[in-house]
Amino acid sequence: MAAGGGGSCDPLAPAGVPCAFSPHSQAYFALASTDGHLRVWETANNRLHQEYVPSAHLSGTCTCLAWAPARLQAKESPQRKKRKSEAVGMSNQTDLLALGTAVGSILLYSTVKGELHSKLISGGHDNRVNCIQWHQDSGCLYSCSDDKHIVEWNVQTCKVKCKWKGDNSSVSSLCISPDGKMLLSAGRTIKLWVLETKEVYRHFTGHATPVSSLMFTTIRPPNESQPFDGITGLYFLSGAVHDRLLNVWQVRSENKEKSAVMSFTVTDEPVYIDLTLSENKEEPVKLAVVCRDGQVHLFEHILNGYCKKPLTSNCTIQIATPGKGKKSTPKPIPILAAGFCSDKMSLLLVYGSWFQPTIERVALNSREPHMCLVRDISNCWAPKVETAITKVRTPVMNSEAKVLVPGIPGHHAAIKPAPPQTEQVESKRKSGGNEVSIEERLGAMDIDTHKKGKEDLQTNSFPVLLTQGLESNDFEMLNKVLQTRNVNLIKKTVLRMPLHTIIPLLQELTKRLQGHPNSAVLMVQWLKCVLTVHASYLSTLPDLVPQLGTLYQLMESRVKTFQKLSHLHGKLILLITQVTASEKTKGATSPGQKAKLVYEEESSEEESDDEIADKDSEDNWDEDEEESESEKDEDVEEEDEDAEGKDEENGEDRDTASEKELNGDSDLDPENESEEE
């Protein structure tokens, strides 16, 4: 029951966090989370009882923990049965908690005092401690480590009583026999030691992977006919990393049988195991196995010799969130640990996150093969920080510390301390001086991005980009900067440009002024800015006229057409307004379109005018044609290739014919033309 301490400290599994229920009434649940905090929860009302941060919690994280048995009184030698009867009265005395760390030290923490009781370091392990077991009676502590040794500690004096090599590889798990005279250790193989002489009594084959848990399941042999010597005939259980089978072994009198007698199968690697010891032959062993996939499997079995088939669980417990609405599917909540209550009929379940677990007592109803509990833990998920309990100190920042920001040398003054930026990276780099809380940042993100944050960011980088682009003549880089439309931004950038880049910038602008008006308009903006901002600098240049001469000429030549263009524009505007007007009239066929008064006159004159004009144009054309024909006649003689000449002639005749017609009609109608063709 209390033996779950070592059960969860599997070395290869990062998900398995060392945790344990306090022995007997399970008043407390100790949990050493990966951030190095030790938290003790009250199981009855799901409250944080104590929190403790070891000084070296980051370098030496806790790898395993174990509660001391109820009372550490060496004089008393009570039977386990007897202690059980006294358990109610002694529950307050559950005090010491042993923590093994990754660097090899063992800490003893007193829950009564709320602070460190003592440290077991000298002569101990020099590598990760894998498992700790308290001896029920003698006040000794056994620990095993990656350094292949097993150490027996005297807790009173905090000294090593005995240290011996337990295996050729790291020793991963320990268990003490119910009578306290034997010790099981699991390294490459499982060994049973006689504690008095430290000699190996039995070997068992073990698992292929490191054994994560070892536990005795019976305290009396099932076969009571023979005299009981304390160990022979007892069963024990072992679970291993990455192994979905829990093996059960029997300590036999003869030394031959080394393989497991039976096995339990589970869905995933076991993370936490708890069981009720069977005290007589008829009582079945109850076993609760928490798997990595967050399920609990319950087994109930009377251990009685060899069984070939792996046993499946009698009951499986799962926890899930209620599906909110129709769309959201229920999500499973992982169960972290499970422990039998002392009445053996109900189970304590720990589920949720490691930082805020929920502890609940569930009555066992072994009829159903599958139990799914629906729990809403959304309100528990939020990480609560109770400042009264945590003793974490935040480092004090010196207010005089200066934060350096990348920029151009000589332009430091222009750069303001950056406001919180939208981009994570930017904010990391710049706002290091005074810590801004997440809340403030979030608040700032909503407001500042629209107002000024973005602009400041860009003007910081634009001069740099532009200088670099001018120096390396990088087309893309220049494009990126020069194609901004924001006049304010242009002004700021020009203001911050170092003086030696002004002339190259002007030359670059000269190159870009020649293009399409769309892009060239932007360049004029830049040019204007440069001229206004750096006028005084430019006027001091002795060779200003030759420097800007080409630019001036270019602009002048372009401007020459201004008058003509304006003229053309006027015409076009008239044209366009006509088009739009005609479209409007087309769209709105109002009934009042009929002229109210129709004034008719002889139209013969107009017609004749038209005819004359037509004739004129035709006449002109005829002349041309005649000319061409006469020329052609002469040409033909000169031409060598007759065939080609003929071809052209024919083609031309056709052309002239069609053109004549077209030119003749002043209002050309595309439809007519197509018909003719």
Next chain:
Amino acid sequence: MAGYKPVAIQTYPILGEKITQDTLYWNNYKTPVQIKEFGAVSKVDFSPQPPYNYAVTASSRIHIYGRYSQEPIKTFSRFKDTAYCATFRQDGRLLVAGSEDGGVQLFDISGRAPLRQFEGHTKAVHTVDFTADKYHVVSGADDYTVKLWDIPNSKEILTFKEHSDYVRCGCASKLNPDLFITGSYDHTVKMFDARTSESVLSVEHGQPVESVLLFPSGGLLVSAGGRYVKVWDMLKGGQLLVSLKNHHKTVTCLCLSSSGQRLLSGSLDRKVKVYSTTSYKVVHSFDYAASILSLALAHEDETIVVGMTNGILSVKHRKSEAKKESLPRRRRPAYRTFIKGKNYMKQRDDILINRPAKKHLELYDRDLKHFRISKALDRVLDTPEITVSIIKELNRRGVLANALAGRDEKEISHVLNFLIRNLSQPRFAPVLINAAEIIIDIYLPVIGQSPVVDKKFLLLQGLVEKEIDYQRELLETLGMMDMLFATMRRKEGTSVLEHTSDGFPENKKIES
């Protein structure tokens, strides 16, 4: 009667980038092949011997690639830590490489395990090279030392401790087996002579030196560090010849083209620049996707290999030129048909009548000659220079209106498209504005009949409006510049005025 005179096509200066021999040469590469390496590619080295394989150093491995293989044909991975600077020997059979743990390893190209291991450096060895006699190796390390090793009995011969910071680059002279140079983060480049126990020459680069290079003749030394590439004359005792600053980030690698006429530099700003070694001007520039750490050119510039910080190796092969010749050539008349009768000597009483030389006319000229003016105009609408010349010619003849008139929807929109494309170019603008006005005059009566043409007119109007806005801005700017120029002149002028004003009052006084 005089023959037809073809239209003179006005030539305009070509705008934009000039196409030089260099741009043609360096653009003549296929699209790059990209190979992903395990880490940043710190060195690429071509074997000097055919088949010109190249060794790529990235992370803790050295891959050797063949010319066209995209898979390594060989891998050396016997490094405990990051490998550096895998370099081929002159005969291409041995390979030497430094390592982060301070070892220098020598490999046979055909073998796998190192032939020799030179232990002696206490920190990472970033540069190794073979000397010209092939039997020694020079190495420079982060422990500030430069060591010379003997290959046959794998012993250290000499140690130079003159640098005061990391030695990160170096190379051995190709001519003299005793000379080699190293560049260090202490801003200096030093030349060492194995016959003496100290440096014979030292130049101050001014920045941590990232790469050095000796010209094949050994007379010039190029060093790269910071944003500068500097060229030094060794024969004049380390005089600085040129300092080039064309990158805006640190220059990391240097390379010479196989002819020795061009110098290439790669930089963290993701560019490779090509300089002419006569004028030291940038003649070409390549862009890459990431910061460049290493660069190498194959024999005859057949391949450019660039290694980048993101572990990508970019390999560019030169385009093969064999394709052009494979085209079937049209058979032309023999030479003697052209010279037939040319050498005829005139007798005394003969009168020689030359056949008038046949003039070759362009198609549009032929059209113009025969007064097919609309056709001539339509024919050339794709090349604005010719079009503008023809419009000018038509205008001179006074038939531009005729040429533009009488078009259907498709043809007129074709012309309008041309106008929209080219109206804003200042060199064509005067002529085209005129043409546009004529078009408007002609087609004003029929406007609104075709939505396509109307749309084109709208576009044209938008363009003209923009151009006018632009020119107005330009006029303002011109005003500004006039002001600027005026202030300059006034400065000169005022000084003169002051002189006169000094003189004038006196005169006035005298007069009065």
